[in-house]
Structure formats: C-alpha cells, structure tokens
Amino acid sequence: MNIKQVRKDTPGAGEVIHFNNAGASLPTKFVNNAIKKWLDEEEMTGGYEMESKYESEIMGLYAEIAKLIHCSKDEIAITDNASTAFSKALYAIPFKAEDEIITSEIEYSSNYLNYLKLKKDKGIKLTLIPTDEEGPVDVEALKKAINKKTKLIAITHMPTSSGAIAPVKEIGKIAKQNNIIYMVDTCQSIGHYPTFVDEIQCDFLNGTSRKYLRGPRGLGFLYARRSIYEKLDPYMLEAMGAEWNGRDNYDLNYTSKMFECFEKPVGFMMGLKAAIHYANELTIEHIWTRIDELASYARERWSRIKGVQLHDGNGKELSGIITLTLKDQSPQKVQELLSKHGINSSLCKPFTSYTDMKNKGLASSNRLSLHYYNTLEEIERVADKLQNIR
CATH class of the missing domain: 3.40.640.10 (Type I PLP-dependent aspartate aminotransferase-like (Major domain))
Incomplete structure (x- = not known):
C-alpha cells in the first residue's frame, strides 16, 4: 500500500491526527x-x-x-x-x-x-x-x-x-x-x-x-x-x-x-x-494487514506508558479499535487534552454497550480507532501526549 498516495488522497490527513475512525473516518x-x-x-x-x-x-x-x-x-x-x-x-x-x-x-x-x-x-x-x-x-x-x-x-x-x-x-x-x-x-x-x-x-x-x-x-x-x-x-x-x-x-x-x-x-x-x-x-485484505500492523504497534507502545490500562478484552485477533484508561485522569479530560493537540479520539460510555462496559467495571474509557492512512509517527505523537498529560 502506497501510504504517501493514500494520505495525499485524504485531505484531512494533513490537518488532524484522526483516531476516531470507529466513529467516522476521514473520506478521500x-x-x-x-x-x-x-x-x-x-x-x-x-x-x-x-x-x-x-x-x-x-x-x-x-x-x-x-x-x-x-x-x-x-x-x-x-x-x-x-x-x-x-x-x-x-x-x-x-x-x-x-x-x-x-x-x-x-x-x-x-x-x-x-x-x-x-x-x-x-x-x-x-x-x-x-x-x-x-x-x-x-x-x-x-x-x-x-x-x-x-x-x-x-x-x-x-x-x-x-x-x-x-x-x-x-x-x-x-x-x-x-x-x-x-x-x-x-x-x-x-x-x-x-x-x-x-x-x-x-x-x-x-x-x-x-x-x-x-x-x-x-x-x-x-x-x-x-x-x-x-x-x-x-x-x-x-x-x-x-x-x-x-x-x-x-x-x-x-x-x-x-x-x-x-x-x-x-x-x-x-x-x-x-x-x-x-x-x-486497495483490497480489504491489504487494508486489514495495514490496520493490524498499526494497531499491534500502538497497543504495545501505549501499554508501556505508566498509568495506561488497555481494555480490549480477550480474543485470538484484536481489531484497529483500542480502548484504554489513564490512571488518575478522567477519560473526558484525556480526550480534551488530545483534542487540543490536534488528535481526534472518542469516548466509550455504558449506553453504547451496557453489558460489555459493566462487565469491565468502566463508567467510560478512551477509544482510539486506527485506519490504514494513520502512521507510526501519529501513534508516537499520542504516546508523547499520554506520557505528559498533567
């Protein structure tokens, strides 16, 4: 996949870091x-x-x-x-x-x-x-x-x-x-x-x-x-x-x-x-391969940050949707601070999936959902902001 061309075809990719693809992706x-x-x-x-x-x-x-x-x-x-x-x-x-x-x-x-x-x-x-x-x-x-x-x-x-x-x-x-x-x-x-x-x-x-x-x-x-x-x-x-x-x-x-x-x-x-x-x-097989690679990198990278806990549950395969919480910080505040730095994300609340959220004991969590036009550099940008949220 030619990521440079994909991002060129996606005008918004040069304006924001978009990790809200499970809400609405950036169109071409x-x-x-x-x-x-x-x-x-x-x-x-x-x-x-x-x-x-x-x-x-x-x-x-x-x-x-x-x-x-x-x-x-x-x-x-x-x-x-x-x-x-x-x-x-x-x-x-x-x-x-x-x-x-x-x-x-x-x-x-x-x-x-x-x-x-x-x-x-x-x-x-x-x-x-x-x-x-x-x-x-x-x-x-x-x-x-x-x-x-x-x-x-x-x-x-x-x-x-x-x-x-x-x-x-x-x-x-x-x-x-x-x-x-x-x-x-x-x-x-x-x-x-x-x-x-x-x-x-x-x-x-x-x-x-x-x-x-x-x-x-x-x-x-x-x-x-x-x-x-x-x-x-x-x-x-x-x-x-x-x-x-x-x-x-x-x-x-x-x-x-x-x-x-x-x-x-x-x-x-x-x-x-x-x-x-x-x-x-592009083919859906190539799309999934790219998302899987990015999401695997992001999970490993973000999970090493002090205070970050992932909430993706069990499974032989995990998707490009990553949910997490940051100790001593409300998900609302995390979302707001990421947004101030041009990073789009979203919140998960019980009304969206009541039994899943209740089973995990979560009132809310941060959701960062990756797509194939995202990059490793963008994942590192999120890591930096999560590490330095005060």
Missing part, C-alpha cells in the same frame, strides 16, 4: 468530489431526471458492495443507516412468544434495545452468551444454549467498546447446522476486516457508510440472503417492497427491495460508491 477526496459533482448537475437538471440518466452508475454502488462482501448485487438494500438496516431485518422475522434470540455480551445498544422491545411486546426469550479466553463469544456455551425455540442468532462482529473480534465464521457454521437464522452486525468491521457472507454463512448483514468504509454520513446497507426472503414478514411496506394490485390486495416483492425505500439520497450514494470502489481497489 473522491468521495466528496462524487457528491459535489452529482449535486451540481442535479441543480441544473432535476433529481428524477438525473436518476433516470445515470441508472447504470447508481446500480454500480450495489455492485461495489457485492464485490466487497461476496454476494449478488440484488441481495443488497440501501438504507439511511446501519441501525435502520438492522431493525428492518430483525422485525421482518416472524417471532412468536417463547421464540429465542441468542446474542452476546458485546452487543451494541441500538440492537439490544430492540431485543428488549421484542421481549416486552412479543414475549421472546433473550439469551446472552458470555466471553471466554478465546474471544468475545464463548462458542461452546453458544452450542449448549441452542434449543428448539432458538429462532435467531444475532452477533456484533466488532463491539463499539473494545478491540475484540467475534468468531463469526465459526458461529455461522453452528447456525447453519441447526437451521437457525443468523444476523451479523458489521458496523465496525465493514471496510476494516475481510468480511464475506459466503464464508460467514449469515442470512443478514448490516453495515454503515461513515466508519471504516470512509463514506458520507447518513447511509447504510443491508445484505439479505435470497433464500431467506419467503420466510419473512416485513413490519412496514413501501412502494418498492410490494405491488399494490387491487383495492384490498398487494403482492410482496420477495427481493432485497422489501427493505429499501424509493426515496434515497442519490448524491450521497455516489459518494459511498466512490468510497467502496477505493477500498476494493
């Missing part, structure tokens, strides 16, 4: 150029006319996502964010009282809140699988938890609150063997780590534009395996998801379009297309 110049080009022409042409004129270019976004995750482009739906994608898939599953959802203790709040809502509204059972020394999901405990009422296994691939990576391939095999619907949230891992649906064997996968894909905010996507469509009952319908063919009749569109709305921000879609094309050109 190609992302903003694609959005601006679309909006400038749309201003003079008209929105629907532009959409008709550039239909094949718009469909190119679906092809780029399909290439990234190894699926067919007609198994992809574009949504306004990853949470919407997740919820549309979850509520399309026809749950009944006593059906069980198995999930993990690293689950993201937006997902878990909806499990609780289903528990309240429909009487489903919710089972949490603990961590073990191998990683954030105890696979043997998961196997033992499965029973005839298990309807769904839903796993967050990478939590928002640590660098743990769930063994989603191994879990996928278990789900497949037991004929259980399998959903994987890749909000933090898409564009970060090789994540292929043919290997994971998931029925649903949701992702976001703004994080490691380096796209614009306000977009997400859902992968839904073609074979799952006829088992679903979407909680809402839109013109693309069904055909209204009689005063009292409609036919459901058994395709990924059952999850997609007619109205979408096409200009931002062009930005996302540019972002994923850039990732596909």
